[in-house]
Amino acid sequence: MSFSELGWSQPFDLLEYFRAEYPPKWTPARVCSISHNSFHLIRPDGAFSAVVSGRLRFDAKDGGLWPVVGDWVAALPRADGSWTIQGVVPRANALYRGLMERGEPSQMMAANVDVALILSGLDNDLNLRRVERYVHLAKTNKIRPVIVLNKLDLSPDTEAVKVALAAFECEVHFVSALTGVGVDDLSAAIGHGQTAVLLGSSGVGKSTLFNRILGREAQRTSAVRDSDSKGRHTTTHRQLIPMPQGWVLIDMPGIREVGLPSAPDESTDATFPDIQALGGECRFPDCRHESEPDCSVQEAVKAGKLDAARLANFHKMRREVARQSSLGDKQAEVELKAKWKVIHKAQKEIYKRPKH
Ligand SMILES: Nc1nc2c(ncn2[C@@H]2O[C@H](COP(=O)(O)OP(=O)(O)OP(=O)(O)O)[C@@H](O)[C@H]2O)c(=O)[nH]1
Ligand SMILES: [Mg+2]
Ligand SMILES: [Zn+2]
Known part of the structure; x- marks a missing residue:
C-alpha cells in the first residue's frame, strides 16, 4: 500500500x-x-x-x-x-465541532479530511435543518460536503427529497447500504487518495455503509428502535480504514448535537449560497435580512421562493457561530502558536547572522 x-x-x-x-x-x-x-x-x-x-x-x-x-x-x-x-x-485541515452548549471551545474530531459524507436515512423524515448544520461543519472546515440519503430500499421515491435539497447546491447521492444500490457511484465520486468521514445521527447506517464499501464486516452495526427508527449509538469511537477503492474512510459515532465550530461571521454565507445570492440585491450591503427595508431575502420568503424555516436556521446558526467563536478554539490556537514559534525561531536565526 x-x-x-x-x-x-x-x-x-x-x-x-x-x-x-x-x-x-x-x-x-x-x-x-x-x-x-x-x-x-x-x-x-x-x-x-x-x-x-x-x-x-x-x-x-x-x-x-x-x-x-x-x-x-x-x-x-x-x-x-x-x-x-x-x-x-x-495538518492540511481538521474537522471541528462546536461545544457551545457545554460552554467549551470547539473540539477537533479528525484531521486531514477531504470529503464529508453527510448521511440521513430515508426511513425517517429528512431533517433539513440538521443537514444545513452538517454542511456548515464541512464547509467551514474546508471539507467537500456530499449529501447521502441511505436506505433507498425502504423509500424508493426520491423526487420530494431532491426538490427539498435543491437549495443546498450540494452533490447528492441516493444509496442503499443494505443492497449496495448506488454505492459504487458514491465511491467513484471520491478521488483516489482522499479521506472521507461519515457524519450523521445514530442509526442512519454509517457503519453499514462503511462495511459495504470495505467489503467485510469491520464495524459493528445494530438495529434501530422500532418506536421511532432512531439508532442506539452502536459505534463508540472513530475508526479510519483505507478502502480497497484507493481512498480512506473514517467511521464516526452518531452525533447528538451538531454544534457549530468557531468561525468568522460570514462563514454561514457559503452554507446558504441561495441566501447569499439574494442578499446581493438588498438595499444595504451589510443587510442581515432581519427587518431591514428593501431586503430581497425577506421578499423571497414572502414570494414563496425561499423557505422561511431555512432563513430562520440561517439566523440561528449565525448567532451560534458568533457565540462559539467567543469561546475560542483550543486546538486552532495551539496550531497558531506552534506556527508562530517556528516563525520566531526563523527570525532569531536571521538576527543572529553577522551584519555586513
Ligand atoms: N433497510 C435498510 N436498513 C439499513 C440500511 N443501512 C443500514 N441499515 C440498518 O440500519 C441499522 C443501523 O445501522 P448502523 O450502520 O449501525 O447505523 P450507524 O449510523 O452506524 O449508527 P451508530 O453507530 O449508532 O451511529 C442497522 O439495523 C442496519 O442494518 C439500508 O440501506 N437499508
Ligand atoms: Mg455506527
Ligand atoms: Zn437582506
Missing part, C-alpha cells in the same frame, strides 16, 4: 518532508483509532500500536499538538519492538 492509498494528499512529498524535518529513524504513519493511551497506526507495510512519547505529552500540556484520528505522525521503534509517537505532521 502507498502513502497515497493511506490518504496522503498534501502537495508535498511525505518522505522528503521527513528527511528534512526529523531524525532518520522517525517513520511516517497515520492514526487509525485511539483507545485510552494506545494509538493504532498504519503505514504502507501494515498496522501497529504506539504510545505518545513523554516529550510530546509534555509539549501538548504546554500548547503542543496532540494526535487525533487522521493525523500523520512520526513514529519511532524502540529496542523492545514497541513504538512511540514523536511528532505530528502539520
Whole structure:
C-alpha cells in the first residue's frame, strides 16, 4: 500500500518532508483509532500500536499538538519492538465541532479530511435543518460536503427529497447500504487518495455503509428502535480504514448535537449560497435580512421562493457561530502558536547572522 492509498494528499512529498524535518529513524504513519493511551497506526507495510512519547505529552500540556484520528505522525521503534509517537505532521485541515452548549471551545474530531459524507436515512423524515448544520461543519472546515440519503430500499421515491435539497447546491447521492444500490457511484465520486468521514445521527447506517464499501464486516452495526427508527449509538469511537477503492474512510459515532465550530461571521454565507445570492440585491450591503427595508431575502420568503424555516436556521446558526467563536478554539490556537514559534525561531536565526 502507498502513502497515497493511506490518504496522503498534501502537495508535498511525505518522505522528503521527513528527511528534512526529523531524525532518520522517525517513520511516517497515520492514526487509525485511539483507545485510552494506545494509538493504532498504519503505514504502507501494515498496522501497529504506539504510545505518545513523554516529550510530546509534555509539549501538548504546554500548547503542543496532540494526535487525533487522521493525523500523520512520526513514529519511532524502540529496542523492545514497541513504538512511540514523536511528532505530528502539520495538518492540511481538521474537522471541528462546536461545544457551545457545554460552554467549551470547539473540539477537533479528525484531521486531514477531504470529503464529508453527510448521511440521513430515508426511513425517517429528512431533517433539513440538521443537514444545513452538517454542511456548515464541512464547509467551514474546508471539507467537500456530499449529501447521502441511505436506505433507498425502504423509500424508493426520491423526487420530494431532491426538490427539498435543491437549495443546498450540494452533490447528492441516493444509496442503499443494505443492497449496495448506488454505492459504487458514491465511491467513484471520491478521488483516489482522499479521506472521507461519515457524519450523521445514530442509526442512519454509517457503519453499514462503511462495511459495504470495505467489503467485510469491520464495524459493528445494530438495529434501530422500532418506536421511532432512531439508532442506539452502536459505534463508540472513530475508526479510519483505507478502502480497497484507493481512498480512506473514517467511521464516526452518531452525533447528538451538531454544534457549530468557531468561525468568522460570514462563514454561514457559503452554507446558504441561495441566501447569499439574494442578499446581493438588498438595499444595504451589510443587510442581515432581519427587518431591514428593501431586503430581497425577506421578499423571497414572502414570494414563496425561499423557505422561511431555512432563513430562520440561517439566523440561528449565525448567532451560534458568533457565540462559539467567543469561546475560542483550543486546538486552532495551539496550531497558531506552534506556527508562530517556528516563525520566531526563523527570525532569531536571521538576527543572529553577522551584519555586513
Ligand atoms: N433497510 C435498510 N436498513 C439499513 C440500511 N443501512 C443500514 N441499515 C440498518 O440500519 C441499522 C443501523 O445501522 P448502523 O450502520 O449501525 O447505523 P450507524 O449510523 O452506524 O449508527 P451508530 O453507530 O449508532 O451511529 C442497522 O439495523 C442496519 O442494518 C439500508 O440501506 N437499508
Ligand atoms: Mg455506527
Ligand atoms: Zn437582506
